[in-house]
Amino acid sequence: MQQFWWEVESPAERWLxxxxxxGLGGLGLVLALVLRCVQLPYGRYASPSFGPGLPARAAWFVQELPALLVPLVLSSGAARLHHSPNRVLLGLFLMHYLHRALIFPFLIRGGKPTPLITFLLAFIFCLFNGYLQGRSLSxxxxYPSDWLKHPCFIAGFAGWLIGMVINIHSDHILRSLRKPGETGYKIPKRGMFExxxxxNFFGEILEWFGFALACCTIESAGFAxxxxxxxxxxxxxxxEWYLEKFEDYPKSRKIVIPFLY
Known part of the structure; x- marks a missing residue:
């Protein structure tokens, strides 16, 4: 029977x-430093000067899809997926991108066009990370056979689940700020926005740190x-944008980590 390349394991690829x-963790740090000087064009910060724009729903759907499809392809015939821990952990990753690729885009109300450069960067990232996490877990x-009962997995799964719920709920609050036909921006309230x-960012950060704890791999830690x-x-x-735009913006709110930052 023919064996596809993604069904083959090698020490060299393990090291890679x-x-x-x-490198993914380091890349995030570099990009964070760059973003302090260069404003990434998306949403409220996008303008025609950044080049052609794509419809928001279509852009979200296409850019997130590789993180869902690539791991599914890599899981075909993968030896590690005979083990329950690997299947469950890969399932957590896929559940996030099932929502982000196939549900979230169709909940967007209006939405400014997505600049082509922003779309391409997101697409490349999802393609790369889909391979990285999918290949690692597949x-x-x-993992030991009882990994799903290990404290690391239990705590990590709880963090992943709570983070995903916060992320989805926060996105719902943001969508609900505008009534049909309204434009402009309002101060978000309720939930973690208090x-x-x-x-929404806090929820996703918590989600992926929980995932990294549940996986205990270098690849998942780099992603987190x-x-x-x-x-x-x-x-x-x-x-900074809210503080500048709204004089009554709550000064007690932190940026992204409750009570800390």
């Missing part, structure tokens, strides 16, 4: 995945760190 995981990550400006650096930068940008 670990190196890419470390072919290389090793504590931080970037409540990259998420923290980039989303914290975006949250800071939002925080």
């Amino acid at each position: 995945l670990a190196a890419l995981g470390c 072919n290389y990550a090793e 504590y931080v400006t970037g409540a 760190m990259c998420t923290l650096f980039i989303l914290a930068s975006r949250a800071r940008q939002h925080h």
